[in-house]
Structures are given as C-alpha cells and as structure tokens.
Amino acid sequence: xxxxxxxxxxxxxxxxxxxxxxxxxxxxxxxxxxxxxxxxxxxxxxxxxxxxxxxxxxxxxxxxxxxxxxxxxxxxxxxxxxxxxxxxxxxxxxxxxxxxxxxxxxxxxxxxxxxxxxxxxxxxxxxxxxxxxxxxxxxxxxxxxxxxxxxxxxxxxxxxxxxxxxxxxx
Amino acid sequence: xxxxxxxxxxxxxxxxxxxxxxxxxxxxxxxxxxxxxxxxxxxxxxxxxxxxxxxxxxxxxxxxxxxxxxxxxxxxxxxxxxxxxxxxxxxxxxxxxxxxxxxxxxxxxxxxxxxxxxxxxxxxxxxxxxxxxxxxxxxxxxxxxxxxxxxxxxxxxxxxxxxxxxxxxxxxxxxxxxxxxxxxxxxxxxxxxxxxxxxxxxxxxxxxxxxxxxxxxxxxxxxxxxxxxxxxxxxxxxxxxxxxxxx
Numbered sequence: 244x245x246x247x248x249x250x251x252x253x254x255x256x257x258x259x260x261x262x263x264x265x266x267x268x269x270x271x272x273x274x275x276x277x278x279x280x281x282x283x284x285x286x287x288x289x290x291x292x293x294x295x296x297x298x299x300x301x302x303x304x305x306x307x308x309x310x311x312x313x314x315x316x317x318x319x320x321x322x323x324x325x326x327x328x329x330x331x332x333x334x335x336x337x338x339x340x341x342x343x344x345x346x347x348x349x350x351x352x353x354x355x356x357x358x359x360x361x362x363x364x365x366x367x368x369x370x371x372x373x374x375x376x377x378x379x380x381x382x383x384x385x386x387x388x389x390x391x392x393x394x395x396x397x398x399x400x401x402x403x404x405x406x407x408x409x410x411x412x413x
Numbered sequence: 414x415x416x417x418x419x420x421x422x423x424x425x426x427x428x429x430x431x432x433x434x435x436x437x438x439x440x441x442x443x444x445x446x447x448x449x450x451x452x453x454x455x456x457x458x459x460x461x462x463x464x465x466x467x468x469x470x471x472x473x474x475x476x477x478x479x480x481x482x483x484x485x486x487x488x489x490x491x492x493x494x495x496x497x498x499x500x501x502x503x504x505x506x507x508x509x510x511x512x513x514x515x516x517x518x519x520x521x522x523x524x525x526x527x528x529x530x531x532x533x534x535x536x537x538x539x540x541x542x543x544x545x546x547x548x549x550x551x552x553x554x555x556x557x558x559x560x561x562x563x564x565x566x567x568x569x570x571x572x573x574x575x576x577x578x579x580x581x582x583x584x585x586x587x588x589x590x591x592x593x594x595x596x597x598x599x600x601x602x603x604x605x606x607x608x609x610x611x612x613x614x615x616x617x618x619x620x621x622x623x624x625x626x627x628x629x630x631x632x633x634x635x636x637x638x639x640x641x642x643x644x645x646x647x648x649x650x651x652x653x654x655x656x657x658x659x660x
Contacts, residue, residue, distance in 0.1 A: 248484055251483070251484075252480065252484070255475040255479065255480055255483065256472075256474045256475050258475065259473055259474065259475035259476075259479060260472055260473045260474065260475075263473035264473070272473065273476075273479055276475065276479060276483065277479070277482065277483060280483040344458060344461050344462045344465060345461040345462070345464070345465055346465050346469070347465070347468070347469050348469070349469045349470065349471055352465060352466060352469050352470045353470060353471055356466070356470060367466060368470075370431060371463060371466040371467045371470065372466075372467070372470060372472055376433060377428070377431070377433045392424055392425070392427050392428045392431075392433070393424050395427050395431070396423065396424045396426070396427045399427065399459060399462060399463075402462065402466070403458070403462055406462075406465075
C-alpha cells in the first residue's frame with residue numbers, strides 16, 4: 244500500500260489531466276482515474292522499477308479510451324490508423340495568422356484542442372502540459388518513438404487550423 | 414538547401430522545438446533555419462503556438478477528494494481495515510457478552526446483598542426491642558418456637574459453657590425468605606446468627622468486614638449461616654467453629 248501511494252500519488256494530477264482532456268468531462272475523468280488506480284494497484288507486482296508516470300498514464304489512457312468507446316461510439320477510432328504518419332499533409336502552406344495562433348484566450352485554446360481527435364489531442368497534452376519526453380510519450384501512446392514527432396507535427400498543424408477557424412468565427 | 418530539406422525540416426522542426434533531437438540533427442535544423450526564411454517563419458509560428466498551449470491551455474489538476482478516495486477506498490489497507498471491522502465488531506460483542514455472563518455467574522451476586530441485609534438486620538435488631546421474639550437461653554424453648562414458622566429446621570444450641578450464651582431467637586426475612594435469627598451473647602456484645610435455607614452446595618467459612626461489623630458465613634446442610642457481630646473477628650470465627658461442629 245505504501246509503495247502504491249508512493250508510486251501513484253505524484254502522478255495523480257497528470258492522470259486526471261490526461262483523463263479529463265480525453266474524456267472531456269469531470270465525472271468521467273474521476274471514474275477513469277479511480278478505475279486506473281484500482282488496476283494499477285492490482286498490477287503493482289508486475290511493475291518493476293521504472294517510469295511510474297508513463298506506466299500509470301498508460302493505464303489511464305487505456306481506461307479513457309475504454310470510456311470513450313463506450314460513450315461515443317467508434318467513429319473517431321479509425322482516424323489514428325488512416326492518417327498514417329506521412330508528412331504530405333504538412334506540405335501545404337497555410338498563411339499564418341500569428342494573432343490567431345498566439346492567443347491568450349484559454350477557452351479558445353481548450354475548444355480548439357478538444358476539436359482534435361483524441362489521438363492527436365493526447366500527444367499535445369502529454370508534450371505541452373506534462374512536458375514528457377518523446378520516449379515516454381511513445382510508451383504511453385504505444386507508438387514507435389519515431390512516430391511521436393510526426394504525430395505531434397500533424398497535431399500542431401491541426402490545432403493551428405482549428406485556432407484559425409475559431410478566430411475567423413469571432 | 415533544397416526543397417527536400419524543407420520537407421524533412423517540417424517534421425524535424427517539432428523535435429527541434431521540443432528539444433528532443435540528438436545534437437547532430439539539431440545542428441542541421443538550426444543551420445537550415447538560418448538559411449530558409451520559410452522554415453524560420455514556420456518555426457516562429459510553431460513556437461508561438463506551443464507557448465500558447467503551454468501557458469494558456471487549462472491544466473486539470475486532480476481534485477483533492479479524488480486523491481482521498483483513490484488512496485482511502487480503492488487501496489488494500491482500508492479494505493483490510495473494513496474487513497477487520499467487519500469481524501472485529503461481532504467478535505467484540507461476543508467477548509463483551511461472554512465477559513458479562515462470566516461476571517454474572519462468577520460474582521456472588523446474591524452473596525453481597527445477603528451480607529448487607531444481614532448486617533442491616535443485625536443493626537436493626539439492636540436498635541429497638543426486637544432482638545428476640547422468643548427470649549430464652551433454653552434451646553428446647555427456642556427451637557420448637559421456629560417449628561411451623563420455617564420450612565427448615567435450624568440448629569439451635571446453647572454455648573454458654575464456651576462463653577456464648579444463647580439469648581433467644583426471632584424470625585427475620587432475608588433474601589425474600591423467612592430466616593431464623595438466633596442471638597448469642599459474648600460479654601456485652603451481641604452476635605446474630607442468621608440461618609436460611611439454600612439449594613446450593615456447602616461452602617467453606619468466609620470472613621469479611623462490612624461497615625465495621627465482622628461477618629462470617631458458610632453453607633452447610635443446605636443452610637446458609639451468616640454471623641454478624643461487633644466482637645472481634647477471631648472470637649467470631651471461634652464461635653462459628655463451635656456452630657459448625659455442633660450443627
């Protein structure tokens with residue numbers, strides 16, 4: 244029990260933040276973290292010393308997706324697969340509107356980020372909000388480390404487009 | 414730098430911004446950025462985007478109550494505690510009940526009130542003129558007097574020769590039953606001997622002091638003997654020995 248608390252307690256915020264960003268609501272995030280903690284406790288013996296944060300967030304991510312599947316259907320799940328991780332989508336040169344991108348409007352950023360499919364949203368959350376290195380993101384999201392960078396590149400382009408879209412609507 | 418470099422750079426730029434490139438790759442990107450205005454502009458743009466997200470995207474910290482419930486309910490120790498409580502509560506109840514029963518059975522529950530009552534009766538008998546219903550030193554007068562008044566036959570003997578003359582007898586009422594009370598003298602002192610029937614087995618002599626009075630009691634032949642007096646304990650015990658031997 245002591246070990247469990249020592250391992251998990253420091254990462255409870257990260258867990259809740261990820262679950263909250265993926266599920267998009269407070270009570271779901273709560274349930275997801277509770278369930279994840281239960282799983283983590285159950286599989287505590289299997290966790291050798293290592294990256295407790297990545298380990299716990301992997302569980303939280305899986306639980307979040309389980310919740311999403313149950314509540315929202317599967318329509319978005321294909322996105323991560325279709326997209327490949329080719330860079331062709333990046334080659335178009337959108338005229339940058341720096342004003343739109345460099346916003347301090349938290350609600351706007353949240354809205355834009357929430358508009359991204361979860362597989363792109365999560366890499367931005369893990370990178371920018373948790374400041375995790377690519378190798379840890381690769382563990383949590385379960386993709387090759389080389390794919391993390393292209394996934395992030397794609398996610399940021401999408402986020403920029405969302406911000407521009409929202410900016411235009413204002 | 415050619416277009417191929419720019420295409421590569423578009424992805425690598427992110428690793429560069431995130432400081433996740435190995436030094437050699439980072440140097441390549443840096444060199445390219447210094448030459449390519451398009452990529453440099455993209456770099457600035459991404460840097461601003463990154464900054465916007467980092468600084469202004471909401472971070473959802475776990476509510477304090479979540480930590481409490483995660484570590485209090487979901488974890489093993491409290492469950493163990495709950496299980497303990499589950500077993501402990503009935504166990505505690507059972508133990509308490511058992512203890513209560515043991516105390517109830519083991520304590521001479523009727524004993525102490527009897528001794529108390531006997532002492533009170535002894536005091537009362539000396540207060541007024543009601544020491545004896547039948548005042549006689551003749552045991553053949555005293556003993557028959559009880560007949561018909563009691564459902565048992567108390568031994569009545571005179572021990573005048575040993576210095577404990579029989580003074581008389583009276584009816585008393587202890588422990589909700591008719592009791593024979595014999596009074597004996599010892600110098601200027603009075604000894605009350607209470608005799609009442611009991612279903613219990615014989616018990617050895619027991620001496621105690623209640624409110625300054627010496628009390629000696631025992632059970633024999635399905636009778637309870639309680640001697641109360643202000644004579645000295647050793648004298649009362651000697652007298653009780655006479656009664657036991659005589660009875």
